[in-house]
Amino acid sequence: MNSHASFQHMLARRDRLTADEEIRLALHLEQCSDCRERASAWDHQITFLRSFRRENPPSELRAHVLAAVDRREGERGETRRPVAANGFIVAAFRRIGRLNVRSPWSALAAVSVAVGAVVLAPLVSQRAATPVSAYQLLRSSAQTMPSTPYHSTATVHFQAPESAMLSGHLVQHALAVTLSANNVHHFRMDVQTVRPALDGGTLTIVANGSRLTEYDTRTNTASVTTGDGASSLSSLYGRVLGLQGSLSDGLPPIAPDRSIQRYLASLQSGTIPTDTHHYAREIGQQRVLGRTADVVKFAPLVTGCVRHGDDAPGGCGTPKWSGTGTVWIDHDTHLILKYQASLPDRQPEIENYVYQVTSLTLDTGVSPQELTYQPPVNTVSGSLSAREVSGRPAVRAGLFAAPAPAGIAGAPTSLRDVQQVTTPPSGQVTAVNALYLQRRLSSRLDTIPNPGEPAHGHYLYIEQRVQVHGLPAALRRGIPVAAGACRAWTGSNTDGQHWLAFAEGSKSVLVMSDSLPERDLVRYVAEGLCREKR
Amino acid sequence: MEDDNCGVSMHVSSVGQAGVLGDVEAIREALTELMDRYERPLYNFLLVLLRDRDAAQDCAQDTFIRAFEHLRQGREVNVGWLYKVARNRALDEFRHRERVEREPANYEALDENFTDDRHGRVQFALSQLSSSDRELLYLFDVDRLDAAEIGRMLGVRRGTVHVRVFRARERFRHIYNPQGDNL
Numbered sequence: 001m002n003s004h005a006s007f008q009h010m011l012a013r014r015d016r017l018t019a020d021e022e023i024r025l026a027l028h029l030e031q032c033s034d035c036r037e038r039a040s041a042w043d044h045q046i047t048f049l050r051s052f053r054r055e056n057p058p059s060e061l062r063a064h065v066l067a068a069v070d071r072r073e074g075e076r077g078e079t080r081r082p083v084a085a086n087g088f089i090v091a092a093f094r095r096i097g098r099l100n101v102r103s104p105w106s107a108l109a110a111v112s113v114a115v116g117a118v119v120l121a122p123l124v125s126q127r128a129a130t131p132v133s134a135y136q137l138l139r140s141s142a143q144t145m146p147s148t149p150y151h152s153t154a155t156v157h158f159q160a161p162e163s164a165m166l167s168g169h170l171v172q173h174a175l176a177v178t179l180s181a182n183n184v185h186h187f188r189m190d191v192q193t194v195r196p197a198l199d200g201g202t203l204t205i206v207a208n209g210s211r212l213t214e215y216d217t218r219t220n221t222a223s224v225t226t227g228d229g230a231s232s233l234s235s236l237y238g239r240v241l242g243l244q245g246s247l248s249d250g251l252p253p254i255a256p257d258r259s260i261q262r263y264l265a266s267l268q269s270g271t272i273p274t275d276t277h278h279y280a281r282e283i284g285q286q287r288v289l290g291r292t293a294d295v296v297k298f299a300p301l302v303t304g305c306v307r308h309g310d311d312a313p314g315g316c317g318t319p320k321w322s323g324t325g326t327v328w329i330d331h332d333t334h335l336i337l338k339y340q341a342s343l344p345d346r347q348p349e350i351e352n353y354v355y356q357v358t359s360l361t362l363d364t365g366v367s368p369q370e371l372t373y374q375p376p377v378n379t380v381s382g383s384l385s386a387r388e389v390s391g392r393p394a395v396r397a398g399l400f401a402a403p404a405p406a407g408i409a410g411a412p413t414s415l416r417d418v419q420q421v422t423t424p425p426s427g428q429v430t431a432v433n434a435l436y437l438q439r440r441l442s443s444r445l446d447t448i449p450n451p452g453e454p455a456h457g458h459y460l461y462i463e464q465r466v467q468v469h470g471l472p473a474a475l476r477r478g479i480p481v482a483a484g485a486c487r488a489w490t491g492s493n494t495d496g497q498h499w500l501a502f503a504e505g506s507k508s509v510l511v512m513s514d515s516l517p518e519r520d521l522v523r524y525v526a527e528g529l530c531r532e533k534r
Numbered sequence: 535m536e537d538d539n540c541g542v543s544m545h546v547s548s549v550g551q552a553g554v555l556g557d558v559e560a561i562r563e564a565l566t567e568l569m570d571r572y573e574r575p576l577y578n579f580l581l582v583l584l585r586d587r588d589a590a591q592d593c594a595q596d597t598f599i600r601a602f603e604h605l606r607q608g609r610e611v612n613v614g615w616l617y618k619v620a621r622n623r624a625l626d627e628f629r630h631r632e633r634v635e636r637e638p639a640n641y642e643a644l645d646e647n648f649t650d651d652r653h654g655r656v657q658f659a660l661s662q663l664s665s666s667d668r669e670l671l672y673l674f675d676v677d678r679l680d681a682a683e684i685g686r687m688l689g690v691r692r693g694t695v696h697v698r699v700f701r702a703r704e705r706f707r708h709i710y711n712p713q714g715d716n717l
Contacts, residue, residue, distance in 0.1 A: 012700035013674075013681065042703050045710055049675040052656045057577035061591050062569055069565065072602075073558055239598045284596070425651035 005034070011039050015046075026369055064285075064292065114483045148333065149365025151180045158353035171196055180366040185209050188366045188373065198465050198501070200472035203384075208371040214384045215375035219430050220468040222375035223384045286328060288337040295330035333362065402434045402462040403528045405516065412462060413438050428466070436460040438515070458515035460524070462508060471503035475510065479518070484526030490518040500525055561605045568601055575677055576620050580671045582660055583624045593623040614683045617673070621687055630663070662709045667702040673674060674699050 007028045010021055017025065029036050156175040174195040181187035185207055192202040201218035215222040284295050325341035341357040404413050413436040421431035438458040471489075478489030478501065488502035500511045500521040509529060511521050576597060580590035598667045605710040660668050673679045673687075674695075681695040688695070 009696050009700050013696055014701055016681070041707055045703060045706055046675050048659070048710060049656060049671060052672075052676050053662075054574055054578040056593055057573055058587075061577065061594055062573060064595050065565075065569065065602075068595070069602050072599075121566050128561075284592075286592045290588075363691065476627065506596065 004032070004035075007035055008038065009034060011042060014039070014042070022224040060292075086127070086175060126252045148362050149180075149182045149337065150333070151178075151359075151361045152335070152357050153178050153359045153366045154355060154357045156353075156355050159351045180364075180370065186366060188370050194271060195474070197472045197474035198463055198467075198508060200474060201469075203466070204347070204375070206366075206371060206373040206375070208373075212383075213375065213379065216384055217469065219384075219428075219466045220377055221384060222377050224379045224380055225381070225383050285331070288328050289357060291337065291360070292331040293337050294331050295326060296329050330360075353407055384525040402432075402464070404436055405460050405520070405524045405528075417457075430466040432462075432464045434462045436462075459513060461514075462529075463508075463510045464504055467503065467508040468506045470506075471501055471508045475501035476507075481518075481522050483522045484530030486525060486530035488522065488525060490521065492518070502530070504530075516526075558606075561602065564605050564611075565598065565602045567589055568616070572613060572616055573598070575618060579617065579672060579677060582622055582657075582676075583621070583669055584627060585661060589624075589627050593620055593627060596623050613679070614686050617679070617683075618687045621669070659706075659710050663702070663706060666698075667705055670695075670698055670702050671706065679709055680685065 007025060010017060010025045014025070029039060033189060100387045101131060124386045154177045156173075156177060158173050160171060160173055172195055174193075176194055178192075179187065180189075186209065188204070188206045190202055190204050193199045199218070201216065203217075204215045206211075206213045210226055212225045213222065214225075286295055287291055315335040325339065327336060327340075328338035329335070330337050335357075336355070337357045337360070339353075341353040342351050404415065416435045416437045418435075419433045420429050422429050436459060476489055478491035478499070481488050481490055481500075483500065483502060486502040486504060488500050490498070492498050496514060498513050498516060498518050498521060502509055502525065509525075511525060511529075516524070549600055573594070577590055577594045580593045581587065583694065584590050597616060601616060604611050604615070660672065663671065670684070673684050674681070679687075681692045681699075685692045685695045690698075
């Protein structure tokens with residue numbers, strides 16, 4: 001290092017020089033204007049940084065440390081036993097994976113993945129230098145389901161394909177969830193789809209004992225289910241609240257009349273067979289929303305069969321496990337505060353799934369008035385759960401028939417697949433997706449694709465939804481254009497996908513392409529979808 | 535009460551063996567003494583690193599719990615050891631964030647609350663630095679740790695710490711204008 005550089009480095013530690021160094025530096029500064037300027041700047045810098053005012057740490061910090069110390073001292077000598085993964089998470093993720101057309105149920109499944117993991121709570125052992133067995137924790141645990149009413153808000157984000165037909169193009173999904181619950185049979189949940197924009201709307205579910213009421217703003221339809229139907233639906237929605245368990249490849253369901261403690265105790269004692277490839281482990285405690293959460297990591301989320309060799313009678317030839325999850329469980333109430341998961345190697349894949357509680361209020365549940373919720377429209381009997389029809393049916397009347405983009409830039413295309421969703425009990429078509437692929441880039445246009453098989457080649461993808469309140473606002477933020485008889489909006493996504501959206505009455509349409517620019521989409525709509533309305 | 539203008543290293547720098555191995559009460563007392571001295575500076579160091587109060591609290595808790603275990607094994611715990619453990623814990627947090635997390639929920643609140651006064655401007659200025667520069671200048675100028683101690687924490691020589699401080703200060707000049715507090 002040259003002399004000047006050495007003086008510069010002395011400047012950097014100016015308040016820690018030896019006496020000799022101070023003298024040498026002072027002499028240098030008399031001669032070097034560059035170093036004088038640097039010294040002045042750094043003096044200001046140091047003064048500025050030293051005006052940093054330290055915060056007082058939260059009072060719980062010391063309390064938690066001392067409590068952890070006491071726990072470790074009290075629990076030394078015990079051993080940790082391996083625990084099994086939560087079957088509910090597995091089942092719920094599998095449900096997301098099965099859904100090829102977005103519907104209220106896909107949103108609900110997304111929420112249930114996160115919220116339902118409360119069954120895992122007793123499996124979490126407290127952090128200790130020597131671990132505590134989950135079974136012993138279970139015995140000392142007062143309860144496994146929330147005993148206090150609560151109100152919470154949460155957000156759900158994940159990336160998933162636009163549909164199974166476009167599994168190579170991940171779309172950001174976002175939900176906002178509001179939940180007020182007294183117990184598994186008495187709650188109100190509102191699941192608002194924020195993204196994708198075309199699915200914007202809210203599904204409201206109110207469970208009042210043996211009566212379950214649902215209302216979907218998108219289709220403006222409502223239903224009531226009572227009696228046994230209600231109890232089974234309540235059971236399903238109860239899973240959303242995480243108050244009951246579910247099936248997995250290795251874990252049997254929890255019977256409604258069986259307490260969670262007994263179920264988990266049986267699991268630990270080995271009287272219920274488990275898949276040894278499942279695992280769950282506590283990785284620590286963290287603070288979420290100012291509360292202490294036990295953090296558990298578990299895998300796999302789903303199991304499946306490798307296609308080759310899975311013809312073993314009654315079983316899977318070569319099982320494949322996918323996905324990992326991490327859940328933050330409130331230490332006191334066992335409520336889920338946060339949940340992260342990923343299924344990147346599944347078709348369709350789900351990535352970067354995050355469920356995050358954004359507010360939590362205890363001792364305030366759903367009021368008796370809320371439980372007698374009346375939707376704004378007449379109700380029909382039976383659940384709003386949609387029925388999906390895949391394959392290659394012609395697009396049903398009631399929604400637009402989406403023709404091939406003949407004569408538009410690019411190679412000829414042909415219809416690859418159509419998926420429709422009908423809503424009982426009327427059987428009304430409420431959603432249709434149609435996929436056209438450019439002929440020359442795909443060699444399998446004449447065969448119906450396997451479920452979940454990704455589309456190859458440039459595409460034109462048309463989504464139609466019943467949206468009685470008109471085109472969702474997020475789609476009206478595009479560039480306004482006139483597309484034939486329709487007023488439309490266009491835009492482009494960061495991944496190069498172009499889109500056009502319009503609405504006619506209660507029907508909202510979104511047209512997307514990875515190769516056709518907006519002007520061609522306008523032409524396609526003007527000559528096809530909107531021409532029909534003239 | 536610790537003076538904000540005094541660096542951590544000006545206090546007694548180590549806590550020796552906490553009495554006879556297995557004397558839990560003595561160990562608890564030693565831990566309490568450690569927390570009396572270093573809880574606040576350590577928490578703030580982590581807060582500057584992580585920019586998330588919940589994460590800073592978690593990491594600080596873990597650090598002191600490890601300190602207890604260290605004392606329980608009859609080993610010495612000094613300020614350098616504490617900072618090193620805390621830093622490693624913060625690095626674990628960073629790695630976890632890189633894998634799965636978005637920006638920490640508390641970060642926006644940190645900036646919003648602290649831009650209206652000088653302290654807020656310091657916070658904001660630090661947040662503009664890279665994590666390594668931020669850590670280094672905070673330890674060197676705010677906590678006033680010795681370069682040798684910082685070097686042990688980072689696994690480098692004392693001279694290397696000085697060089698890094700020099701470079702960090704130069705980069706910080708682009709953020710903070712010494713002609714006036716213009717943040």
